[in-house]
Amino acid sequence: MRRVDGTISATRKPPPACEKTTVVSRTGPRRSESVRLAVLHAADDLLVERGFAALTIEGIAQRAGVAKQTIYRWWKSKVDILLDTLTDDAREALEWRADESRGVEETLTSHLQRVADFFEEPAGQVLLALLGHAQLDSETAASLRAGFLKEQRERDIAGLRDLLARDQDLTFDDRTLDHLVDLLLGPLYYRVLVSGSPIDKELVETTSRLVLALAREPSTRNP
Amino acid sequence: MRRVDGTISATRKPPPACEKTTVVSRTGPRRSESVRLAVLHAADDLLVERGFAALTIEGIAQRAGVAKQTIYRWWKSKVDILLDTLTDDAREALEWRADESRGVEETLTSHLQRVADFFEEPAGQVLLALLGHAQLDSETAASLRAGFLKEQRERDIAGLRDLLARDQDLTFDDRTLDHLVDLLLGPLYYRVLVSGSPIDKELVETTSRLVLALAREPSTRNP
Amino acid sequence: MRRVDGTISATRKPPPACEKTTVVSRTGPRRSESVRLAVLHAADDLLVERGFAALTIEGIAQRAGVAKQTIYRWWKSKVDILLDTLTDDAREALEWRADESRGVEETLTSHLQRVADFFEEPAGQVLLALLGHAQLDSETAASLRAGFLKEQRERDIAGLRDLLARDQDLTFDDRTLDHLVDLLLGPLYYRVLVSGSPIDKELVETTSRLVLALAREPSTRNP
Amino acid sequence: MRRVDGTISATRKPPPACEKTTVVSRTGPRRSESVRLAVLHAADDLLVERGFAALTIEGIAQRAGVAKQTIYRWWKSKVDILLDTLTDDAREALEWRADESRGVEETLTSHLQRVADFFEEPAGQVLLALLGHAQLDSETAASLRAGFLKEQRERDIAGLRDLLARDQDLTFDDRTLDHLVDLLLGPLYYRVLVSGSPIDKELVETTSRLVLALAREPSTRNP
DNA sequence: TGATAACCGAGACGGTACGTCCTGTCTTCCT
DNA sequence: AGGAAGACAGGACGTACCGTCTCGGTTATCA
Numbered sequence: 001m002r003r004v005d006g007t008i009s010a011t012r013k014p015p016p017a018c019e020k021t022t023v024v025s026r027t028g029p030r031r032s033e034s035v036r037l038a039v040l041h042a043a044d045d046l047l048v049e050r051g052f053a054a055l056t057i058e059g060i061a062q063r064a065g066v067a068k069q070t071i072y073r074w075w076k077s078k079v080d081i082l083l084d085t086l087t088d089d090a091r092e093a094l095e096w097r098a099d100e101s102r103g104v105e106e107t108l109t110s111h112l113q114r115v116a117d118f119f120e121e122p123a124g125q126v127l128l129a130l131l132g133h134a135q136l137d138s139e140t141a142a143s144l145r146a147g148f149l150k151e152q153r154e155r156d157i158a159g160l161r162d163l164l165a166r167d168q169d170l171t172f173d174d175r176t177l178d179h180l181v182d183l184l185l186g187p188l189y190y191r192v193l194v195s196g197s198p199i200d201k202e203l204v205e206t207t208s209r210l211v212l213a214l215a216r217e218p219s220t221r222n223p
Numbered sequence: 224m225r226r227v228d229g230t231i232s233a234t235r236k237p238p239p240a241c242e243k244t245t246v247v248s249r250t251g252p253r254r255s256e257s258v259r260l261a262v263l264h265a266a267d268d269l270l271v272e273r274g275f276a277a278l279t280i281e282g283i284a285q286r287a288g289v290a291k292q293t294i295y296r297w298w299k300s301k302v303d304i305l306l307d308t309l310t311d312d313a314r315e316a317l318e319w320r321a322d323e324s325r326g327v328e329e330t331l332t333s334h335l336q337r338v339a340d341f342f343e344e345p346a347g348q349v350l351l352a353l354l355g356h357a358q359l360d361s362e363t364a365a366s367l368r369a370g371f372l373k374e375q376r377e378r379d380i381a382g383l384r385d386l387l388a389r390d391q392d393l394t395f396d397d398r399t400l401d402h403l404v405d406l407l408l409g410p411l412y413y414r415v416l417v418s419g420s421p422i423d424k425e426l427v428e429t430t431s432r433l434v435l436a437l438a439r440e441p442s443t444r445n446p
Numbered sequence: 447m448r449r450v451d452g453t454i455s456a457t458r459k460p461p462p463a464c465e466k467t468t469v470v471s472r473t474g475p476r477r478s479e480s481v482r483l484a485v486l487h488a489a490d491d492l493l494v495e496r497g498f499a500a501l502t503i504e505g506i507a508q509r510a511g512v513a514k515q516t517i518y519r520w521w522k523s524k525v526d527i528l529l530d531t532l533t534d535d536a537r538e539a540l541e542w543r544a545d546e547s548r549g550v551e552e553t554l555t556s557h558l559q560r561v562a563d564f565f566e567e568p569a570g571q572v573l574l575a576l577l578g579h580a581q582l583d584s585e586t587a588a589s590l591r592a593g594f595l596k597e598q599r600e601r602d603i604a605g606l607r608d609l610l611a612r613d614q615d616l617t618f619d620d621r622t623l624d625h626l627v628d629l630l631l632g633p634l635y636y637r638v639l640v641s642g643s644p645i646d647k648e649l650v651e652t653t654s655r656l657v658l659a660l661a662r663e664p665s666t667r668n669p
Numbered sequence: 670m671r672r673v674d675g676t677i678s679a680t681r682k683p684p685p686a687c688e689k690t691t692v693v694s695r696t697g698p699r700r701s702e703s704v705r706l707a708v709l710h711a712a713d714d715l716l717v718e719r720g721f722a723a724l725t726i727e728g729i730a731q732r733a734g735v736a737k738q739t740i741y742r743w744w745k746s747k748v749d750i751l752l753d754t755l756t757d758d759a760r761e762a763l764e765w766r767a768d769e770s771r772g773v774e775e776t777l778t779s780h781l782q783r784v785a786d787f788f789e790e791p792a793g794q795v796l797l798a799l800l801g802h803a804q805l806d807s808e809t810a811a812s813l814r815a816g817f818l819k820e821q822r823e824r825d826i827a828g829l830r831d832l833l834a835r836d837q838d839l840t841f842d843d844r845t846l847d848h849l850v851d852l853l854l855g856p857l858y859y860r861v862l863v864s865g866s867p868i869d870k871e872l873v874e875t876t877s878r879l880v881l882a883l884a885r886e887p888s889t890r891n892p
Numbered sequence: 893t894g895a896t897a898a899c900c901g902a903g904a905c906g907g908t909a910c911g912t913c914c915t916g917t918c919t920t921c922c923t
Numbered sequence: 924a925g926g927a928a929g930a931c932a933g934g935a936c937g938t939a940c941c942g943t944c945t946c947g948g949t950t951a952t953c954a
Contacts, residue, residue, distance in 0.1 A: 032925075032926080035925095035926080051359065051360065051361070052358075052359035052360070053359055053360050056913085056914060056915085057914080057915075057916085058913090058914065058915085059914095065927095066926080066927080067926060067927045067928060067929085068915095068916085068927095068928090068929085069916095069917085069918085069926075069927085069928090069929095070925080070926055070927080072916070072917085073925085073926085128358045129358055129359055131355075131358060131416060131417060132354075132355045132356065132357065132358025132359045133355065133358075133359060134355065134419070135275075135351050135352055135354060135355025135356075135358075135416065136274070136275040136276055136352060136355045136356060137274065137275070137276050138274070141419055145418070145419055149417065149418070153418075179425065179426060179429055182410045182413055182414060182418075182426060183410050183429070183430065183433065185413060185417075186409035186410030186411070186412065186413035186414070187405045187406050187409030187410070188409070189409065189412070189413045189416065189417055190405055190408060190409035190410075190412045190413060191405060191409070193354060193358065193412065193416055193417075194354060194372065194408075194412055194416075195368070195372070195376075195405075196357070196364055196368050202402065203402060203405060206402055206406070206437075207406065210406065210433060210437055214429075214433055250901065250902055250903085250946065250947045250948065251901075251902035251903040251904075251945080251946055251947075252902080252903060252904045252905080252944080252945050252946055253903095253904080253945095253946080254904075255904070255905075258904090258905080279934090279935060279936085280935080280936075280937085281934090281935060281936085282935090284906095288906090289905085289906075290905060290906040290907055290908095291906095291907090291936095291937085292904095292905080292906085292907085292937095292938085292939090292940095293904075293905060293906075295937070295938085296904075296905090473895090473896060473897050473898070473951070473952050473953060475897095475898060475899050475900085475949080475950050475951055475952085476898085476899080476951080477898095477899075478899075478900080481899090481900080497805065497806065497807070498804075498805035498806070499805055499806050502939085502940060502941085503940075503941075503942085504939085504940060504941085505940095511901090512900080512901080513900060513901045513902060513903085514901095514902090514903085514941095514942085515900080515901085515902090515903095515942095515943085515944085516899080516900055516901080518942070518943085519899080519900090574804045575804055575805055577801075577804060577862060577863060578800075578801040578802065578803065578804025578805045579801065579804075579805060580801065580865070581721075581797050581798055581800060581801025581802075581804075581862065582720070582721040582722055582798060582801045582802060583720065583721070583722050584720070587865055591864070591865055595863065595864070599864075625871065625872060625875055628856045628859055628860060628864075628872060629856050629875070629876065629879065631859060631863075632855035632856030632857070632858065632859035632860070633851045633852050633855030633856070634855070635855065635858070635859045635862065635863055636851055636854060636855035636856075636858045636859060637851060637855070639800060639804065639858065639862055639863075640800060640818065640854075640858055640862075641814070641818070641822075641851075642803070642810055642814050648848065649848060649851060652848055652852070652883075653852065656852065656879060656883055660875075660879055696920065696921045696922060696927065696928055696929085697919080697920060697921070697927070697928035697929040697930075698918075698919050698920055698921095698928080698929060698930045698931080699919095699920075699929095699930080700930075701930070701931080704930090704931080725908085725909060725910085726909080726910075726911085727908090727909060727910080728909090730932095734932090735931085735932075736931060736932040736933060736934090737910095737911085737912095737932095737933090737934095738911095738912085738913085738914095738930095738931080738932085738933085739930075739931060739932075741911070741912085742930075742931090
């Protein structure tokens with residue numbers, strides 16, 4: 001996010017973006033990093049405190065001690081701000097940790113458990129809100145899926161591929177892994193998004209056991 | 224909806240009150256059924272045509288040829304209206320059809336396929352919008368889960384129970400069925416809500432095969 | 447108001463008014479006098495309690511325990527109701543009392559004082575409200591002037607004529623009396639309507655003395 | 670209204686505050702004078718065209734090509750807008766013009782005639798509407814009397830004092846002048862507000878002659 | 893002694909305007 | 924040039940009454 005030359009790159013394209021060198025004799029102050037953080041934190045706090053519906057650009061501006069126009073200069077909507085917070089906060093929480101010292105089953109289970117726990121954290125709330133809003137607004141859906149969700153799915157596929165390679169010393173093609181990820185994460189997201197009930201340990205274990213079993217079937221290995 | 228005596232039964236609770244008999248000698252005009260339908264249809268149409276964000280009470284009122292106050296008299300928000308349309312339209316589309324002439328696998332697969340198709344229909348769009356909004360507003364979440372989703376889950380559990388009974392002549396306890404339903408529907412909802420990509424036939428088949436296999440394991444039968 | 451035959455005559459023309467005989471075979475109940483009084487009192491009370499702006503047909507109906515439609519059946523607006531209360535209450539308060547035992551000056555002064563006091567009473571408040579509303583709505587102005595104000599002015603002219611006859615044994619023509627009444631009442635109404643300050647005794651005395659002096663001038667007597 | 674430095678002085682109190690100097694370094698846009706005038710003219714026009722009852726904030730906004738919120742930012746009601754137009758338009762029409770070349774009687778008569786004519790003009794209609802509304806709403810009454818009417822009365826007292834000084838080289842105390850003004854203007858306002866009939870020349874002449882006669886009485890001079 | 897027609901309560905309905913809130917754009921000034 | 928302050932056009936919100944319109948229930952005559 002922070003480049004060597006000290007300028008900031010928003011997730012969004014900085015005006016029309018000069019990719020290589022910013023030689024342009026820039027005068028006046030550059031984008032203030034403190035403003036950026038103040039806005040992201042204000043948005044995050046307000047979302048958790050009051051919920052998405054009560055989250056307004058004006059509210060964020062006031063809370064962050066920033067002018068409305070300043071927000072519009074760098075983000076094009078409140079959704080855009082939240083997308084920015086996601087990138088900073090959620091990636092780490094959902095990463096796959098290869099722990100060689102533990103068995104494959106246990107590794108998978110503990111990853112799923114981490115996913116389950118993530119939904120309780122603020123960053124998880126942000127993701128849920130964005131997923132919710134994506135159902136209501138196709139532009140949000142496009143941004144979210146082209147950005148965070150796409151990257152996260154790549155990480156999930158890579159993570160699962162590595163794990164299965166450790167388990168059976170075999171590689172799966174992408175289509176198969178795609179399905180396995182759906183089967184793995186689907187029930188968890190379903191619980192959170194649809195049922196709204198907490199993800200219990202049993203669901204985590206059943207799911208991971210089932211997917212592993214499926215992966216080990218000969219028919220899956222040779223699709 | 225229309226009872227024999229000509230009075231109207233709103234899907235929504237008739238002013239809290241009076242569980243057994245409405246003794247209060249009600250005089251004056253009754254609720255107009257035509258108004259009710261005009262509003263539900265207007266809301267449904269506008270949602271599909273223009274999306275949730277562009278769905279406003281004023282827009283619905285205008286489209287339905289109805290006064291705004293009339294809407295507020297019977298529904299407390301646009302979400303409330305959508306909840307009403309759901310009850311009328313979605314139940315049938317998601318019901319389990321016991322087709323004795325076909326095998327258990329095929330029955331399950333075709334039910335899942337019907338669920339997948341449902342999301343393409345207007346009523347499915349309404350459900351998705353409501354699920355989306357439920358992530359943003361806890362009151363919506365509560366209404367949706369206490370109403371439609373609760374009933375639908377009961378139907379799903381009953382449907383699955385009947386199917387498995389036919390398959391193995393065994394009964395499963397509710398907790399187990401709960402999990403099986405999560406595993407069965409989770410991947411489908413995940414695809415629609417998170418990935419946003421259409422549900423392909425392969426996912427439907429894999430999922431139903433997998434869940435059936437799990438149900439047939441001795442460890443599942445005797446939990 | 448109450449006729450011999452028991453039917454009621456609203457100040458307003460009863461439907462299209464059959465002045466002489468109501469031969470139309472009337473069956474069913476006649477207008478309820480209790481309803482009429484309940485409405486007039488409710489309107490009066492609410493006007494004094496909450497002011498004209500807060501006076502609504504629905505409020506009057508509720509206060510009077512009467513259906514809105516019942517009000518619309520007999521009066522065509524809240525102003526119409528207030529006009530009705532005026533006729534009942536204000537006439538007496540503003541009548542000229544010929545007290546032979548007292549001097550002309552004293553009689554005139556005490557009449558003006560009674561006018562001044564009238565504005566403090568509920569009925570006076572109603573008149574002020576109607577005069578106010580007459581500035582805003584020409585229909586109100588027309589009704590008020592064609593009804594109460596016209597009658598009152600006739601009483602005022604007659605009263606002044608009698609008094610001056612007693613004073614000088616002379617008769618004045620109507621044009622002159624018209625002007626004298628304007629000069630007599632103008633300052634009082636000006637105080638109440640424009641200044642909003644109470645009418646002090648000095649104004650009452652100066653005014654009556656002045657008008658009497660004018661009336662006694664030879665130039666006035668022979669215009 | 671427009672100061673040398675280009676800032677605007679609303680007739681209405683600038684957010685309570687700062688009697689002497691506005692030190693608060695105000696940045697950002699200032700109030701748009703063109704908006705202010707557009708609103709005042711729209712209100713004035715609509716009042717004359719359609720009457721007070723049909724005068725709505727939304728109508729004014731539309732006519733002025735202005736957002737409703739912009740009106741609410743600067744005025745708190747339609748009455749507040751009319752009060753503003755009064756200050757701009759009525760002061761001049763009601764001022765006392767000392768014309769040394771003419772006699773005292775003639776000066777007084779011509780002033781009264783100007784008052785009479787004023788009621789026919791748009792600004793006079795505004796004053797009548799406000800006086801009417803003041804009878805219905807005590808807040809309007811308070812604003813009107815504390816603002817325009819108070820200043821106007823001061824001008825009237827000063828005008829009459831100067832005129833009488835020219836006539837008799839005597840000064841009158843304020844209480845006496847107060848009464849004289851009531852006697853002078855009362856009949857005119859009574860005609861307009863109560864009778865609703867036009868002010869004829871005779872009333873103007875009689876009134877001014879009468880008041881002048883009273884002022885010349887020794888008893889008035891030495892109260 | 894019904895029949896029947898009006899009165900009356902209750903309140904749904906299509907409307908209009910209210911006053912508030914937030915949006916996204918803009919202008920102005922300050923640093 | 925960046926940023927604060929905030930005015931502005933716009934549009935939806937949810938509320939309050941308006942005046943009209945059914946509904947049933949209830950009388951008080953007249954057949």
